Amino acid sequence: MSDVDGDVRVVDVKHALSGAIAPGTKVRINGWVRTRRDSKAGLSFVSLSDGSCFDPIQVVAPNTLANYEGEVLHLTAGCAITAEGELVASQGKGQSFEVQASSLAVLGWIDDPETYPIQPKPHSPEFLREVAHLRPRTNLFGAVSRVRHTIAQAIHRYFDEHGYFWVNTPIITTSDTEGAGEMFRVSTLDLMNLPKTDKGAVDFRKDFFGKEAFLTVSGQLNVEAYCLALSKVYTFGPTFRAENSHTTRHLAEFWMVEPEIAFADLAEDARVAEEFLKFIFRMVLAERPDDMAFFAERVEKTAISRLEAIIAAPFAQIDYTDAVEILKKSGRKFDYAVEWGADLQTEHERFLTEEYVGGPVVVKNYPEKIKAFYMRLNDDGRTVAAMDLLAPGIGEIIGGSQREERLDILDKRIAQFGLDPKMYSWYRDFRRYGTVPHAGFGLGFERLVVYVCGLANIRDAIPYPRAPGSAEF
Amino acid sequence: MSDVDGDVRVVDVKHALSGAIAPGTKVRINGWVRTRRDSKAGLSFVSLSDGSCFDPIQVVAPNTLANYEGEVLHLTAGCAITAEGELVASQGKGQSFEVQASSLAVLGWIDDPETYPIQPKPHSPEFLREVAHLRPRTNLFGAVSRVRHTIAQAIHRYFDEHGYFWVNTPIITTSDTEGAGEMFRVSTLDLMNLPKTDKGAVDFRKDFFGKEAFLTVSGQLNVEAYCLALSKVYTFGPTFRAENSHTTRHLAEFWMVEPEIAFADLAEDARVAEEFLKFIFRMVLAERPDDMAFFAERVEKTAISRLEAIIAAPFAQIDYTDAVEILKKSGRKFDYAVEWGADLQTEHERFLTEEYVGGPVVVKNYPEKIKAFYMRLNDDGRTVAAMDLLAPGIGEIIGGSQREERLDILDKRIAQFGLDPKMYSWYRDFRRYGTVPHAGFGLGFERLVVYVCGLANIRDAIPYPRAPGSAEF
Numbered sequence: 001m002s003d004v005d006g007d008v009r010v011v012d013v014k015h016a017l018s019g020a021i022a023p024g025t026k027v028r029i030n031g032w033v034r035t036r037r038d039s040k041a042g043l044s045f046v047s048l049s050d051g052s053c054f055d056p057i058q059v060v061a062p063n064t065l066a067n068y069e070g071e072v073l074h075l076t077a078g079c080a081i082t083a084e085g086e087l088v089a090s091q092g093k094g095q096s097f098e099v100q101a102s103s104l105a106v107l108g109w110i111d112d113p114e115t116y117p118i119q120p121k122p123h124s125p126e127f128l129r130e131v132a133h134l135r136p137r138t139n140l141f142g143a144v145s146r147v148r149h150t151i152a153q154a155i156h157r158y159f160d161e162h163g164y165f166w167v168n169t170p171i172i173t174t175s176d177t178e179g180a181g182e183m184f185r186v187s188t189l190d191l192m193n194l195p196k197t198d199k200g201a202v203d204f205r206k207d208f209f210g211k212e213a214f215l216t217v218s219g220q221l222n223v224e225a226y227c228l229a230l231s232k233v234y235t236f237g238p239t240f241r242a243e244n245s246h247t248t249r250h251l252a253e254f255w256m257v258e259p260e261i262a263f264a265d266l267a268e269d270a271r272v273a274e275e276f277l278k279f280i281f282r283m284v285l286a287e288r289p290d291d292m293a294f295f296a297e298r299v300e301k302t303a304i305s306r307l308e309a310i311i312a313a314p315f316a317q318i319d320y321t322d323a324v325e326i327l328k329k330s331g332r333k334f335d336y337a338v339e340w341g342a343d344l345q346t347e348h349e350r351f352l353t354e355e356y357v358g359g360p361v362v363v364k365n366y367p368e369k370i371k372a373f374y375m376r377l378n379d380d381g382r383t384v385a386a387m388d389l390l391a392p393g394i395g396e397i398i399g400g401s402q403r404e405e406r407l408d409i410l411d412k413r414i415a416q417f418g419l420d421p422k423m424y425s426w427y428r429d430f431r432r433y434g435t436v437p438h439a440g441f442g443l444g445f446e447r448l449v450v451y452v453c454g455l456a457n458i459r460d461a462i463p464y465p466r467a468p469g470s471a472e473f
Numbered sequence: 474m475s476d477v478d479g480d481v482r483v484v485d486v487k488h489a490l491s492g493a494i495a496p497g498t499k500v501r502i503n504g505w506v507r508t509r510r511d512s513k514a515g516l517s518f519v520s521l522s523d524g525s526c527f528d529p530i531q532v533v534a535p536n537t538l539a540n541y542e543g544e545v546l547h548l549t550a551g552c553a554i555t556a557e558g559e560l561v562a563s564q565g566k567g568q569s570f571e572v573q574a575s576s577l578a579v580l581g582w583i584d585d586p587e588t589y590p591i592q593p594k595p596h597s598p599e600f601l602r603e604v605a606h607l608r609p610r611t612n613l614f615g616a617v618s619r620v621r622h623t624i625a626q627a628i629h630r631y632f633d634e635h636g637y638f639w640v641n642t643p644i645i646t647t648s649d650t651e652g653a654g655e656m657f658r659v660s661t662l663d664l665m666n667l668p669k670t671d672k673g674a675v676d677f678r679k680d681f682f683g684k685e686a687f688l689t690v691s692g693q694l695n696v697e698a699y700c701l702a703l704s705k706v707y708t709f710g711p712t713f714r715a716e717n718s719h720t721t722r723h724l725a726e727f728w729m730v731e732p733e734i735a736f737a738d739l740a741e742d743a744r745v746a747e748e749f750l751k752f753i754f755r756m757v758l759a760e761r762p763d764d765m766a767f768f769a770e771r772v773e774k775t776a777i778s779r780l781e782a783i784i785a786a787p788f789a790q791i792d793y794t795d796a797v798e799i800l801k802k803s804g805r806k807f808d809y810a811v812e813w814g815a816d817l818q819t820e821h822e823r824f825l826t827e828e829y830v831g832g833p834v835v836v837k838n839y840p841e842k843i844k845a846f847y848m849r850l851n852d853d854g855r856t857v858a859a860m861d862l863l864a865p866g867i868g869e870i871i872g873g874s875q876r877e878e879r880l881d882i883l884d885k886r887i888a889q890f891g892l893d894p895k896m897y898s899w900y901r902d903f904r905r906y907g908t909v910p911h912a913g914f915g916l917g918f919e920r921l922v923v924y925v926c927g928l929a930n931i932r933d934a935i936p937y938p939r940a941p942g943s944a945e946f
Contacts, residue, residue, distance in 0.1 A: 012636060012704065030704070030736040032907050050735075051703030052636055080907040082736070107736075108878070108908035116906055133695075133899045134906070136702035145703060149638040156629050163485060163525055165622040170937040171644065171688075171711045172657075172726050174944045184645075184681070185664075186657045186688065188715045191675045194664060202664045208657070208715055208725070209944040215644075215659065222606075222937060222946060229609035230524030230618060231485065231503070238644045238711065242661045242681055252681070253645050262523075263503040263555070263580075405581070426606045426946055433589055433607070434505050434553040435581035464643040464695060471647045471682040473695060473899055 014052035027087045033079045035120050044072050054290035058098040059083045071106050077120045080108035125460050133473050143291035148449050154283040164232040169219030174211050182242040183214040215240035220258050221427050227260035228430050234259040244468050248457040253466040260440035266385040266402045269439035270362045273398050274315045281307040300454020316361040323363050343370045346395050353390040360391045373413040375401040394451045400441025407431035487525035500560045506552045508593050517545050527763035531571040532556045544579050550593040553581035598933050606946050616764035621922050627756040637705040642692030647684050655715040656687040688713035693731050694900050700733035701903050707732040717941050721930040726939040733913035739858040739875045742912035743835045746862050746871050747788045754780040773927020789834040796836050816843045819868050826863040833864045846886040848874040867924045873914025880904035
């Protein structure tokens with residue numbers, strides 16, 4: 001981005017470094033100081049970041065500046081400045097352009113540089129979570145933020161270009177999507193003066209929505225309504241789990257992507273999931289080469305190469321039943337026994353994708369008893385048209401299914417799972433009125449960010465993580 | 474979108490009607506019946522919609538089809554079918570192409586067509602809200618859904634192309650953004666067995682997050698953290714108000730867009746707001762001409778022309794103080810008196826934009842007492858650098874401000890508004906550490922959808938509206 005103010009172009013660091021602006025141009029550049037180095041020749045080298053890209057730009061401030069002694073020599077990490085000067089090709093290693101400052105003004109100092117939490121040195125992720133409001137100023141979280149943005153844009157762009165419509169399913173719900181999963185209650189009742197029914201229960205008729213309300217655990221059932229009218233739709237929004245999980249893989253609040261495709265079977269669902277994931281990875285590598293290079297160098301050596309490998313290869317597909325045989329014959333000692341009818345554990349999934357296939361693999365047609373009621377029963381009567389997409393280094397990254405579009409079988413499964421058919425009367429309507437084969441999948445957005453950036457903890461993949469005991473800021 | 478299955482191309486209605494597929498091509502098309510008309514010549518004309526665009530396509534089914542008597546003649550509105558045949562230029566009025574069916578299979582019937590809620594006739598919006606899971610099947614809600622999608626894509630595209638990063642600010646928060654606004658509590662406490670402190674209050678230390686938690690009313694304070702590291706950022710996510718408002722303009726759950734721009738003053742903020750709004754309107758008119766033509770014909774005559782007018786003209790700007798004089802001298806009888814220091818009411822705003830200016834107008838520099846604590850105090854000491862963007866036909870559509878970047882003045886305003894400085898200690902950090910001038914604005918997404926589509930009630934601008942007493946589906 002650049003703008004003009006008199007004969008000075010206001011530019012961001014990304015454009016100043018890109019080569020798109022002719023050397024010799026007079027520029028103004030704003031940002032925050034990363035480091036300052038003073039030479040004996042009477043020059044200070046100020047490394048300046050504005051977050052527009054990974055690299056800072058070097059501002060060369062000569063001691064002829066009026067405020068050189070009084071201000072420039074006092075700049076510390078985090079100070080905000082605006083500099084004007086000529087953009088010139090840099091002599092220094094590892095940088096293309098720099099600014100020869102003819103003026104440098106300080107916009108904001110650091111109050112007590114000694115105690116400023118973001119020092120120009122490595123910080124632990126644990127410490128940085130305590131200062132989540134300042135951590136985007138670090139190399140790591142700046143890069144995560146930009147890559148997260150680009151993944152999100154890729155998601156919207158893929159769906160928009162392929163004829164899908166974004167549907168904002170509700171956050172507050174009075175339905176329970178799967179009859180499972182701990183939910184957060186949403187209420188305005190006065191806790192010190194709860195209204196009660198005749199029978200002594202809490203009277204939710206007096207609550208804001210006239211009944212007990214919760215935060216959504218999935219938009220899938222709601223988005224099916226739009227799928228059966230607009231054909232191709234997707235959700236992309238926050239979802240919630242009130243589970244007391246203190247792991248590196250769980251958040252109480254996270255974003256989920258859920259496409260839903262009419263006239264599609266499980267094969268089409270798997271095809272879309274593969275194309276979608278490859279589209280995202282291609283766009284991240286194309287648009288964030290600087291940030292990805294940083295991850296590969298400092299965080300996870302294979303950050304780039306593993307995405308390239310996924311883009312290059314067609315995904316393998318294995319039936320669950322075959323996967324069980326493969327695992328049994330593997331000769332491996334697993335912590336959890338492998339038995340037809342039991343869900344695959346992470347150790348099994350990682351063996352399949354990392355060792356047996358050596359690449360992404362779609363495992364499909366799981367036993368009906370271990371999958372959700374809305375998944376389509378196969379003709380064998382004992383499996384459903386469900387799939388999990390497994391990738392090396394992470395395991396399950398996408399889970400999906402063809403949906404049960406036949407009302408009589410859906411009703412049997414609702415009963416079999418012990419769910420209340422009355423709760424699902426509106427969902428049953430989709431099978432009563434113009435039902436069609438349809439399929440979809442779910443992708444946990446932060447898990448994808450974790451994978452792309454090579455992070456160790458999902459709490460570092462979202463700006464303000466929410467977990468048991470923690471909802472700061 | 475189109476795909477190939479043998480010598481048959483699987484196409485959606487949008488592409489079949491677009492002219493991009495050569496007449497004579499053998500196609501398969503899936504969708505839901507809108508109407509069926511039988512001619513005496515032994516043909517049935519089935520109007521088929523798949524939601525990919527406003528118009529349905531006509532499928533011509535001859536009585537030579539094996540299932541003509543048994544199925545085709547029983548098709549009613551809402552039935553799902555798949556048809557194969559030749560795509561040909563249509564002889565009929567108002568349609569470019571049609572499908573001469575060589576086969577037609579029914580995928581899903583309508584269970585009891587007499588009682589199917591979505592009949593091929595006009596329905597009231599009130600009735601359709603009761604069947605919100607089926608209303609996307611109507612012309613009106615199909616069009617609203619597609620336009621809503623395109624507005625959302627335009628928002629992401631504008632910001633991405635202009636160097637902004639999407640930041641997902643938290644939904645669950647333990648902060649209260651403005652010290653005002655009714656909030657929903659988020660909790661997992663057992664209401665029948667509430668933990669209590671020694672003093673008899675509810676012990677929120679036992680709640681999921683270890684303290685009292687709420688649904689966010691705005692992401693602004695949180696996103697400022699990212700603005701002061703990445704320079705240009707925006708939020709776009711759900712926000713909540715637990716207000717007992719039964720109006721056509723309020724929702725308990727709605728989506729909000731909040732850009733935040735470092736190194737920007739109020740003038741730059743207004744410039745971005747204008748450019749942003751024009752970008753969105755241009756994209757909607759370019760990408761959804763069919764839906765917009767429907768709104769102009771059936772919902773709001775000026776739906777297209779008022780967007781074109783806003784795109785064409787530079788926005789006027791008036792100081793609040795001047796606006797008050799203009800209103801006083803207008804000779805109008807207003808329900809609310811106009812007095813310097815009082816907030817402008819909708820009637821005042823609409824007079825300014827519709828009658829005085831006759832176009833969009835930015836009113837700026839409001840009295841400091843009536844605006845939020847974080848807005849930047851002007852040098853006059855009695856106004857703040859706030860702005861409201863008013864547009865004909867709707868009034869306020871965007872509200873923004875330059876933020877108070879000076880710690881001493883921010884502290885005074887926190888005290889003046891009676892807020893607890895401890896609650897804002899992290900927000901104060903942004904002024905202690907590398908503070909810079911910055912500005913931003915907020916746009917209520919559903920209000921924009923209401924405006925673009927010409928809707929009368931905001932509950933029709935979101936898939937599943939949440940309001941007092943109502944959180945169905």
